[in-house]
Amino acid sequence: MGQDGNELRTEDLNSCFKKLMMVVSGEEEVGKVNRESPVRVKDWKDIPTELLLRILSLVDDSSVIMASGVCKGWRDSIGSGLTHLSLVQLKKNMNNLLLSLAPKFTKLQMLSLRQDVAQLEDNAVEAIATHCYELRDLDLSKSFKLTDCSLHALAHGCPNLAKLNISGCWAFSPDAVVYLTNFCTQLRALNLCGCVRAATDCALQAIGRNCSRLQMLNLGWCDNVGDLGVMSLAFGCPDLRVLDLCYCVRITDDSVIALANGCPRLTSLGLYYCQNITDRAMYSLAQSAVKRKRTLWDSRRSRREDEEGLKSLNISQCTALTPPAVQAVCDSFPALHTCPGRHSLIISGCLSLTSVRCACSLQAHSSLWYLAH
């Protein structure tokens, strides 16, 4: 095989093919398994499915789509095995392409359709929902032309949905989100960033009721979210690990206290511009860490991941917070850092909090002091 792909001629490819001359075991015939009689692979169209898919896993998605249009054999092979597809690079015609691809690619588990210019319409999502029953991970971000019909279709068609990204789809209503959660109870990750209309306390209550496996939730810029919703979430989703409440300006300390008590696995919390948050919330976070450590010692079953606690906290613009309270949080969570290179405590706009230090930056400071003296 030549090194430069451009120079490879059709004659070269065909002669390589003939040299390979694969001999594969016969396919199952109706009524009997015939493993003895070999089937000669005569042409590119006869290439075994696994081999074709293995080759296609090395190329970009537009080539995979082109390959599925080469001949019936390849169309069926690819359709029976393709599990991951991304159409993110498409500038136009994404909708029509999806309408034609959905019936072919019925085994899709992961589909990424994030757009620069919103093109996706309800009929394409309905087609996906009708044909791709095994869909687990769907990214529809920035598809603001979609209406509630899309969510209804997904609810009926894709019950195994585990990850859904509908950030930027501001046309959805809260009822549609409630409807979706009634059916898609296996959701582990949900991104509602920018879905101002849809992310209401009512919707969050539904999520808390139905999606107990939820680990990741993004509610960025959803300023209709209030304490009632977040408290329902904290109660209903004990496995929550990542929660972004960026610009959820209505929430107060009660939300954070509920999360501190209800979600022991929380590793990342975003409270950007949540200006109602006071030291009370910080102390509750610190105390929850102490309580958690105590129960782990008692049960003697501490796992590495359970011990980590908060790894990332964003309290930018939370100007009501004072250094002692935030320092208490930093002291309780050893994975929270302020040292350069891996700082994870974000305090943008909080001049008074610049004195808060993680344990390792203090250690470095004191060892330098000893060196100097």
Next chain:
Amino acid sequence: MAEIVGPRLYCCYRCRNHVSFHDDIISKTFQGRNGRAFLFSHAMNVTIGPKEDRNLLTGLHTVADISCADCNEVLGWKYERAYEASQKYKEGKFILEKAKIVKDDNW
């Protein structure tokens, strides 16, 4: 390539070397040598120069000029020591002048 949404970065205006995160801005109301400057809690890929005492608008400070690690353009300075109690919060922080940094293309 697929559009990847990531952290908002600032770059050196000359060579586009990543120097800081938008999330690390403590304050936007500082004065640099030639105009507005931002106070950052962290900076990366910068070389820290020799320390020197300077009398700034807010009093006497020990500062060290910071320059881009790739093209050596001076981008601002780092506060090493502040001599007045009210200015102590700046110690260890970085000033990057607005004119010397640009937003990375993605935002």
